[in-house]
Amino acid sequence: MLADPESAKEKCYKHWDYDYPNLFGNVSSLCYKFCILQVISQGAISAPMFSVKGPSMVKATYPTAFPLKHQQKDLRLALGLAESVTQPIPVAAAANELYKVAKSYGLSDQDFSAVIEALRAKLQH
Incomplete structure (x- = not known):
């Protein structure tokens, strides 16, 4: 968890210059690794699955829970x-x-x- 969520949002938005297609289109870099997960977890589309699977997806490690x-x-x-x-x-x-x-x-x-x-x-x- 990031220490300052608002700062994380600002960095993320500044980094992507509000280019939402690029933000979601460039999944592989994921904006400072966990930044996007932090932003999503605080928004309207927040879901437990983001916090459960998101970090593994960022790290590209997939311990099997459901194949x-x-x-x-x-x-x-x-x-x-x-x-x-x-x-x-x-x-x-x-x-x-x-x-x-x-x-x-x-x-x-x-x-x-x-x-x-x-x-x-x-x-x-």
């Missing part, structure tokens, strides 16, 4: 169910594609949060 391959399977099942009732779920479909890429990188047995590696690779191109 990525099982998360992708669950997404696949949800997509199948949605298709059976003619209900599009485009965000889940996009997430599923990222999980499939992560599996192709050999991350199947890593924690589901390792999906960020697929996002990092996608954003570098």
